[in-house]
Structures are given as C-alpha cells and as structure tokens.
Amino acid sequence: MAKSMRLDKLLGHCGWGTRRQLKELCKGGHVFVNGQCCRDSAAKVNPEGDQISVDGTTVVYEAFYYLMMNKPAGVLSATEDRCSRTVLDLLPQQYQGAGLFPVGRLDKDTTGLLLLTNDGVWAHRITAPKKHIDKIYIAEVDGSIPDDIDDVFQSGIVLADGLQCLPARARKIEEQTVEVTVQEGKFHQVKRMCAAVGLSVRALCRHTIGGLRLDETLRPGEFRPLKEEEREFPFMNK
Template sequence: MMRIDKLLGHSGYGTRREIKVLCRHGDVTVNGAACTDSGVKVNPAADTVAVRGEVVQYREFYYLMLNKPAGVVTATEDKRSETVLDLLPPLFRAARLFPVGRLDKDTTGLLLLTNDGAWAHNIITPKNSVTKVYVAETEGDVPADLNERFAAGIILADGLQCLPADIRQIRENTFEITVCEGKFHQVKRMCAAVDLHVTALHRRSVGALALDESLAPGAYRMLADKEVILPLLGQ
C-alpha cells in the first residue's frame, strides 16, 4: 500500500502540496470515486487512480538509455551547467532518476539512468567487471606495442595500475577501447599514458547493451523488459 500523494508525486503530478490541492478540488479519483484526502493509501497494482480523468500509469522503477551529447554534465543537478536530468521530462526528476556511473562533460554516447539503486550498483560495482566499449579519436603517434601495453594493464601517470583492457584500431588514430572498470577519466588517462591525446570520446555499449543508433544526441528511450538484464551480461 502507498499514500496517494507519494504515488502521484513519483508519477510526476507535482509536489505534495500541489497534490493536496488536486485532491481538495476533486481532481483525483480512486476506482472512479473522488479522493479528497491526499493521505489515503492505495494499492498501485490493484487500484485505478486517475487525475482529471487521466489514468495514472504507475511504475516503481524506470530504466532509460540516453544518447548523451557533449557539453552536458552527468549529474542530477548543477548550478552552472545543464545536466542529463535536464534533458528528460519532469516525470523522471519526480521519480528521482539518477545516472548509472558517469561520462565526462565532453564525452558522448550511452548513459543509463534509473531509480533502481540495486540495479545501478550491480552495473558499477568493480567486482562485477561490467565491460564498457568506447570509440576514441586521438592525436599522436601510435606506439608499435599499443595492444600489448593495454592488454598488460596500463600504468597511469600517478602510478595507478589499470586492469587489462582491449584496444583495436578501426581507423587512422581512431580506436575501439574496452575496459571493465570506471576510474576517473580512465580512457583518456590510459591513452595519455601511451602518448595519445583523446580529442573525442563516445561510449558505444555497457555490458551487452549497445546504444540505440536511432537516438539523436540528447534523445532517450525506455529499456524494453528484455534489455534490463543486458548491461550485466558479457560482450
């Protein structure tokens, strides 16, 4: 059972105060009967709740993929820059979605968002070694032993040892890089350690979930039920 103001707030119908006003004005019904008390408890799975005749489609958890554009901060709020939450309808802020991991401000591509903390934790926890595939455009001379150095585990400038990673050249100075950890600026720092400067970085996939190429930069879509497990599966 759930208070109706919590259900409606989670579903994007306003603050508790705004929902209280909706109830007082008779705009909210439960199973066809007016509900004037915003503290009434309902069963989201069994009761039909409507606001001004519109049936509320309650979902406990949301799972989204976003094609993150450059220039947007991976955060729920930021005083100076636009965030990935600002790209979504108010419903998702009301449902308290948050990004799963992070992409740098200038990095583009697949970003997952959810309000399911357990699901997010299973994706980002190092013990699960979820793979992430990036395409990096670089400047600099490509070392002859590039593949071997990545496979052995790059040592960053501060002495941090990275886990073994895979790098594959797909065009001149453009590489597909697969890592299974998510340290701060990791891909850029790994490339810098072999004297390659990353000029553009795009995340292509997380686990077995690839970015939907039909999504324009800044666009998003809900994951299908069968896709929710894919970030936790191997390539």
C-alpha cells in the same frame, strides 16, 4: 501483495508535481481513485490494485525505471548541479519525481550510451568492477596510435599519478580512431590511459555496456525505456 503508499507520494513519483501542488490538486477535485473523487492527498492507495486518474488521465505507476540515453556533450552525468545542465534535465516531467540517477558517469564532454534508473541494486551490478562488465568507447585522438597499444592496455597500464588500471583492451580502427574496452570507471580513465601512450583524446563516445549497445536511432539528448529483456543485456559481455 503490494504495499500501500500515500497518494501524493505515488503521484509525485509519476511526475504529477510537488507535494504542495498535489495537495491542491486533490483539494480541487482533480484526482480520482477507483472512480471516486479523492480530496485527501495523504490517503493510502495500492499502487498495483487501485485505478488512479488525474483530470481523466490514467496514472501509470512503475516502481522502477530503466532508461537508455544518448548523452550529448556539455551535459553533466549528475542528478543536479547549480551551474550546468544535467542528464535529468533532459527528461520529461513524468520522470522528475522518480528518484532517477545515472548508472556510473560520463565526463561532461563525453557522449553516448548512458543508463538511468532508480533501481540501486541493478545499477550496482553494472558499476561494480568485480562484476567485470565491459564498457566500450570510441576515441578520436591526436598522435600516433602505438602498434602495441592493446598489449600495453592488457598488461594493466599505470597512469601518470601511479594508479594501476585493471587489464583493458584497445583496437585501432582508423589512423586517428581507437576502440577502448575497460571494466572500471575511474576519473577520466580512458583519456588518461590514452595520454599514457602519447595520445590526446579529441572526442570520446561510449557505445556499449556489456551486451547492450546504444540504439543508433536515438539522437543526442534522446532516450527510451529499456525493453524488459534488455535489462539483462549489460551483464552479457560480447
């Protein structure tokens, strides 16, 4: 049986406003629970069993959200920032009170597949290096891609600061394009790995996490909820 929760907490989770705004919304007679006007924003409700509406619009409660975003360049993989836009700023109001956060991070100028959720256990399963989840990037580079780049990356390349990377993979796609597969996410890792073999990354895009590939219909900045079966795709390395 679902636990009861405060009405204002449920409405806030679903993006209907701040606690103060919701208090006024209830006082104004805009909120109904099981067909009855509820003017007490602190009233206890059952998120699974009670029918809740605001001005005739049914409130749909989901405890956890799982979103796929095509992250654009120039946006931070963070929940908030005083100076720059974050990926959460790209989401509509309905998600703003749900406690969403990016699963791992992409650099500000890196684009592509980014997952957002409020399910910490699910996120940890994806980001923990010991889970060995492949993250696949396409890097456009300046410089000559070494013929032995895959051997070098598979050996566990050592970065300029002495950091030892886990074994990774690399595949030359075109003269200035290389696909890189890593299972960890250290700071600027793919760029630093490329720099270690004489390559400068001009553009970087992540397109796959495990068995989950970026939906090519999503334009930069767009997102969609994951289908239920897709939630397990990150744990299925191709």
